Amino acid sequence: MADIGAALARAGFRLLGGFAPETGDAVPDIAPGGPAAGLMLVGSLSSELFPHFSQCAEARDGAPDPLDRHTRRVLTPIAEAAGMTPVFVFDGPPYHPFQRWALRVGGVSPSPMGLLAHERFGPWLALRAAFLSPERLEAVAPFPGEGPCPPCADRPCMSACPVGALGPGGYDVPLCLAYLSENPEASCHTGCLARHACPVGRAHAQGAMEGAFHMRAFFKGAF
Ligand code: B12
Ligand code: SF4
Ligand code: SF4
Known part of the structure; x- marks a missing residue:
């Protein structure tokens, strides 16, 4: 291991x-x-x-x-x-x-x-x-916690999207794509604003270059 x-x-x-x-x-x-x-x-x-x-x-x-x-x-x-x-x-x-x-x-x-x-x-x-x-592995869990969301009361990720594509009904992919398509200069093209609004793990956030690579792949893959 x-x-x-x-x-x-x-x-x-x-x-x-x-x-x-x-x-x-x-x-x-x-x-x-x-x-x-x-x-x-x-x-x-x-x-x-x-x-x-x-x-x-x-x-x-x-x-x-x-x-x-x-x-x-x-x-x-x-x-x-x-x-x-x-x-x-x-x-x-x-x-x-x-x-x-x-x-x-x-x-x-x-x-x-x-x-x-x-x-x-x-x-x-x-x-x-x-x-x-093919051989049995004993469980290895370097991070045994349950993750940061359950105690996160404010949930800033949910209010950061400019078109409200993230809501109680889940992720509205067509709405997100329509916004990206109609706003080629939007900062979302270098990284989803909802993701960037999360206060946890900020030191590991994608930079603009990596964010643009992933958003391009997501956007191009949809059409
Ligand atoms: C199809 C897919 C998509 C589709 C549909 C997502 C959906 N609504 O289900 C689309 C193209 C929309 C998509 C988009 C993105 N995706 Co995606 N996607 C996948 C993929 C290839 C398969 C998901 C699946 O159907 N699994 C099969 C089911 C049976 O598995 P499951 O684990 O039980 O299913 C879970 C997911 O479907 C999830 N789910 C439900 N709704 C949503 C919404 C979003 C945004 C995501 C990410 C997941 C998700 O909930 C299910 C139950 O746990 C996975 C890789 C994988 N093999 O898991 C990546 C994956 C889920 N995606 C991922 C990411 C990061 C994204 C993006 C954020 C990346 C980006 N910027 O390009 C974008 C979102 C766009 C944005 N605004 O930033 C990551 C998530 C990592 C994580 N920490 O959880 C994965 C695991 C790929 C990876 N390399 O890490 N994705
Ligand atoms: S802001 Fe981060 S920790 Fe809070 S609910 Fe959203 S993803 Fe989870
Ligand atoms: S990429 Fe922009 S429009 Fe799409 S879900 Fe994220 S914040 Fe909303």
């Missing part, structure tokens, strides 16, 4: 923890009839990943989905060297329930935005991959 964590850290990723899957976790088989007996969850923070990603071939080749391709190329050999099989957040549709797996690992709460907020990293933790092991 320590070796995998160190290999991931050298590439700008983070080992978030692991658990022994149960039926309700919807963890796929490693091979037909070969259930996964352990799952390790891999995430990232932009401040740690982008120094690596911005220098890689995928970031410069002009082909689609550079971050996904970079992630697959870098993480696959790390998983395989440890005898594990990687699955990725972008595999799908149908997608694997990565947020459900992150809730199993702990340290996060579902925020009213739909994102998970982490007790140390706030809404800035990205999920990237899960390494599936």
